[in-house]
Amino acid sequence: MDLSIVVPCYNEEDNVKLFYQEVLKIFKNKKIKYEIIFVNDGSKDRTAEKLNELVEQKQQNIKVINFSRNFGKEAAMYAGLKETTGELVTIIDADLQQRPEIILRMIDILQANKEYDSVAAYQEKRKEGKVLTFFKNCFYKLINSISTVPFVQGASDFRTLRRKVVDAILEVSEYHRFSKGIFSFVGFNTYYLPYEVEERKNGTSKWSFWKLFNYAIEGIVAFTTTPLRIPFIFSFITLLVAIIYFIVTLFAGSNAFSVLLIIILFLFGILFALIGIFGEYLSRTYMQVKQRPVYIVKEKKESFKK
Ligand code: UDP
Numbered sequence: 001m002d003l004s005i006v007v008p009c010y011n012e013e014d015n016v017k018l019f020y021q022e023v024l025k026i027f028k029n030k031k032i033k034y035e036i037i038f039v040n041d042g043s044k045d046r047t048a049e050k051l052n053e054l055v056e057q058k059q060q061n062i063k064v065i066n067f068s069r070n071f072g073k074e075a076a077m078y079a080g081l082k083e084t085t086g087e088l089v090t091i092i093d094a095d096l097q098q099r100p101e102i103i104l105r106m107i108d109i110l111q112a113n114k115e116y117d118s119v120a121a122y123q124e125k126r127k128e129g130k131v132l133t134f135f136k137n138c139f140y141k142l143i144n145s146i147s148t149v150p151f152v153q154g155a156s157d158f159r160t161l162r163r164k165v166v167d168a169i170l171e172v173s174e175y176h177r178f179s180k181g182i183f184s185f186v187g188f189n190t191y192y193l194p195y196e197v198e199e200r201k202n203g204t205s206k207w208s209f210w211k212l213f214n215y216a217i218e219g220i221v222a223f224t225t226t227p228l229r230i231p232f233i234f235s236f237i238t239l240l241v242a243i244i245y246f247i248v249t250l251f252a253g254s255n256a257f258s259v260l261l262i263i264i265l266f267l268f269g270i271l272f273a274l275i276g277i278f279g280e281y282l283s284r285t286y287m288q289v290k291q292r293p294v295y296i297v298k299e300k301k302e303s304f305k306k
């Protein structure tokens, strides 16, 4: 198989057939052997039936994976990637906001440039409100300042990956998945292809502000343990104030209140430090429990003596 197309679907009853026809049209006269893997993420509408009809047409290599309930797009992408057999793998939404013909451009880029291992569609102009853009900017500033892997603003999940990148992503098997971070975590050379997002064909977006907010927290917690160091900052400040206050009372004379205050400040300082120490152990345990690969090999070269 040359190409596997992974399509997460949640309540996309009016889109899946349109999407499928688009893809058929685009690849019609191309010599690319491809399969489409639809992951029906516990849709509550007739998505499952529509997908079943496509399977029954037996026109194309199609796989449909039906989840037992809604597990979220991250889980759907992971399940889809596991099923892929193609040398190249594309992840694309079912709602036609991401034009399927861009897949051809992605393939061309990968074929022409051996040094790139993945192509990520990236939104230059954002079609969204100023408030949302502001919050997104804040999120990217924050996460990039505390995380060790970079997060590229505007980069979407719409990507075409070489097999080795897919295999690397599948090695990251953690439960709380945040794909924007995982794509960066696995490394490799990514080509960022600017594209414009279309309007959704049918149905509604599953993202509300609140969902996005939770997703942002998910990203931070999944990719950095820096917040666990916050108690050390408090500890430092509290102990510093305690010491200054102690020195001041040495010269200015003490009373019951100042002695009590110094004791409280010292105790809190020590308490914050101890919480910080807990955090250090917890962060290491957390990272270990995730069982992320310690390294990912890009390529190996060998030579043998003649
Ligand atoms: N999706 C999914 N599970 C979910 C939510 C969304 O599989 O719980 C799919 C959805 O069907 C679509 C893609 O993920 O194919 C992107 O979702 P959506 O269009 O709602 O996001 P937006 O384009 O608004 O960011």
Ligand code: MG
Pocket: 093, 095, 097, 200, 205
């Ligand atoms: Mg969409």
